[in-house]
Amino acid sequence: MSQESLDIRFRRAVRRATGEVTVEVDGRPIAVGEEDTAAAAILLAGALPNRLSAVSGSPRAPYCMMGACFECLAEIDGVPLQQACLVQVADGMRIRTAKGSPT
Numbered sequence: 168m169s170q171e172s173l174d175i176r177f178r179r180a181v182r183r184a185t186g187e188v189t190v191e192v193d194g195r196p197i198a199v200g201e202e203d204t205a206a207a208a209i210l211l212a213g214a215l216p217n218r219l220s221a222v223s224g225s226p227r228a229p230y231c232m233m234g235a236c237f238e239c240l241a242e243i244d245g246v247p248l249q250q251a252c253l254v255q256v257a258d259g260m261r262i263r264t265a266k267g268s269p270t
């Protein structure tokens with residue numbers, strides 16, 4: 168999937184009038200809404216796939232955005248295996264995607 172098609176798929180339909188914070192996704196700073204989740208930051212950064220399946224090695228990405236699928240696992244502020252869709256961003260948050268198995 169090209170970066171351009173990712174940009175189209177994950178562009179916000181509505182820009183909310185909230186403040187912005189800056190987080191790091193894999194070391195790259197990105198401005199996100201203060202009410203966004205870490206999974207939204209991963210999608211906005213285009214840091215996909217955010218992990219690989221432990222069984223098949225297939226690429227994965229945040230899917231349900233409500234804590235059900237566990238496809239959004241990431242290291243957040245040094246704590247591994249966080250469900251990024253359940254963590255609200257904070258200014259200076261460091262999000263690292265996991266390119267290997269979740270073990």
Ligand code: FES
Pocket residue numbers: 206228229230231232233234235236237238239240250251252253
């Ligand atoms: S995106 Fe499904 S649990 Fe986070």
